[in-house]
Amino acid sequence: DAGVIQSPRHEVTEMGQEVTLRCKPISGHDYLFWYRQTMMRGLELLIYFNNNVPIDDSGMPEDRFSAKMPNASFSTLKIQPSEPRDSAVYFCASSLVVAGANVLTFGAGSRLTVL
Amino acid sequence: GESVGLHLPTLSVQEGDNSIINCAYSNSASDYFIWYKQESGKGPQFIIDIRSNMDKRQGQRVTVLLNKTVKHLSLQIAATQPGDSAVYFCAENIESGGSYIPTFGRGTSLIVHP
Numbered sequence: 232d233a234g235v236i237q238s239p240r241h242e243v244t245e246m247g248q249e250v251t252l253r254c255k256p257i258s259g260h261d262y263l264f265w266y267r268q269t270m271m272r273g274l275e276l277l278i279y280f281n282n283n284v285p286i287d288d289s290g291m292p293e294d295r296f297s298a299k300m301p302n303a304s305f306s307t308l309k310i311q312p313s314e315p316r317d318s319a320v321y322f323c324a325s326s327l328v329v330a331g332a333n334v335l336t337f338g339a340g341s342r343l344t345v346l
Numbered sequence: 347g348e349s350v351g352l353h354l355p356t357l358s359v360q361e362g363d364n365s366i367i368n369c370a371y372s373n374s375a376s377d378y379f380i381w382y383k384q385e386s387g388k389g390p391q392f393i394i395d396i397r398s399n400m401d402k403r404q405g406q407r408v409t410v411l412l413n414k415t416v417k418h419l420s421l422q423i424a425a426t427q428p429g430d431s432a433v434y435f436c437a438e439n440i441e442s443g444g445s446y447i448p449t450f451g452r453g454t455s456l457i458v459h460p
Contacts, residue, residue: 286445287447333445339388
């Protein structure tokens with residue numbers, strides 16, 4: 232398996248534009264997580280899915296952020312409209328829980344810069 | 347004005363020394379713990395895990411110690427190498443509605459000097 236695949240790796244956009252980040256989890260994994268990493272806040276959990284269903288989105292900063300998982304092999308995180316404070320590295324991770332052990336495999340991340 | 351960044355704890359060691367990275371966790375009900383390593387420009391990667399019914403677990407050059415009494419984890423790296431330079435995160439699995447969701451610590455930056 233090629234691991235968790237994220238795209239784009241880098242995105243630079245202007246304030247107000249829509250941003251869509253994409254993630255392909257590892258086949259067979261039933262959990263998918265979206266994290267945001269910044270120097271200010273460290274690694275923050277935004278939302279996670281179990282079997283394609285959003286379970287907890289309490290970490291999503293505000294209504295400008297939305298995430299979908301239309302099928303087991305694809306998820307998107309959308310920011311509309313984007314703001315400079317959204318600049319961060321966004322990570323997608325997937326996992327298969329076995330006996331209460333949830334080991335995440337992370338993608339390489341999408342570095343977002345909003346000007 | 348200038349924003350204040352998250353100042354990660356930093357451990358600087360010489361190549362060949364042993365390193366010990368510490369982590370305090372929050373939930374006494376957590377029963378599974380993981381250490382992740384994040385190299386520059388990459389996502390965190392699994393290093394080693396430990397269940398709460400154990401005090402110690404060893405891997406290749408790494409050892410994790412768990413002290414449930416004081417809710418403390420440590421990661422020991424033997425004969426540290428420049429390739430070990432990274433940010434290290436501990437994560438505790440917290441049960442939430444039947445799911446076991448990892449909660450990450452702030453991280454510690456390890457710098458290995460050749």
